[in-house]
Amino acid sequence: MTGHRPYISADTTLPELTVRALVLGVILGALMTAANTYLGLYIGMTVSASIPAAVMSMLVLRLLRFKDVNILENNVVQTMTSAGESLAAGIIFTMPALLVMGREMDTLTTFIVACLGGVLGTIFTITLRRVFIVEEALLYPEGIACEEVLVAGEKGGSSLIVILYALGLGAIYGWFVKGFKLTESxxxxxxxxxxxxxxxxxxxxxxxxxxxxxxxxxxxxxxxxxxxxxxxxxxxxxxxxxxxxxxxxxx
Known part of the structure; x- marks a missing residue:
């Protein structure tokens, strides 16, 4: 990519695939996949998990008092989370069509389809990345925004606390409307x-x-x-x- 200067240079050695990053990536991936599965079946579309995952990764690791967390670990977490969310979208937009056609789908079949879809997605991503990112240098707005979030978190700031307010507001609203039935939804x-x-x-x-x-x-x-x-x-x-x-x- 001509003229591109990475935030972390190639000659810099930092821990990336750490145990804490992998564990947090699995947990956030499961949560965001479940949330996007619900949204997809509810409203017919999903939202990307990259930016929320990046923010939550920085926030959780910071709350757990890890002082040596770097941007590469947070990037691993958001990548794992967004991959799970994308995989869920591929399942919920295809498998229900088979149910409508009268085909019964068990959990094992759905799991196998998801695994094969993930493998194929990874293969195509490796191939297309070189064409679209390295050679054509296409600008993906969401990727750029996620980069800015990660860099901002690396430099510090108080904006990460916003997601806690959003989660709390959503939980309170859900309890009042759907849990306690205080008003119609x-x-x-x-x-x-x-x-x-x-x-x-x-x-x-x-x-x-x-x-x-x-x-x-x-x-x-x-x-x-x-x-x-x-x-x-x-x-x-x-x-x-x-x-x-x-x-x-x-x-």
Missing amino acids: KIEGAFEVLGSRIYASLDFSLSLIAVGYIVGLRIASYIFFGAFLGVFILTPIYGMIHGWPADEDIA
Whole structure:
């Protein structure tokens, strides 16, 4: 990559694949994979775990009083976490299609598919990295942002505490709304569109707000208009032309 100067030079020797980095990477990877699996099945899209994983890695290792933590260890943790999140996305966007087709999928089969997908992803990543990163020097905004987060954490600062406030706010909201049922978590109803009765709901979910903030207004608008087109236009037209299946809940 012409003109690129790495933050850690090639002649600098620092610990990277340490035990603490691997253990934390596995734990955060499991947590972020589970969270993205829920989001993917809930709203039909996932969010990248690179930046949250980088922040959480620096925060956890700092809270555990490790004084000799370096940026390479934090990078290992965020790489492991983001890889698990990407693997989950590949599973939840493909395997449910087989269930819809009537194929029964057990845990072992899903695990084998995930492992094979991870191996293939690693092989292709090694090949494509040289083309896109080294030779073409393409700028990936998320990678650049993750680099800035890691460098900022290496230099120190108080911005890492923000993620704790976000986690606490999300937990409190979840307890009040879904745990203690102090308020409704959604507004729902059914109405007629082009002669067809359609069910719709509006969720008051912090996870949806967070995803919208991460992806930005432009991507969120694409999702909104796509859902609007499918629910309020294409679905009623399909029902008018082909009719609705008998004894089926179309909602």
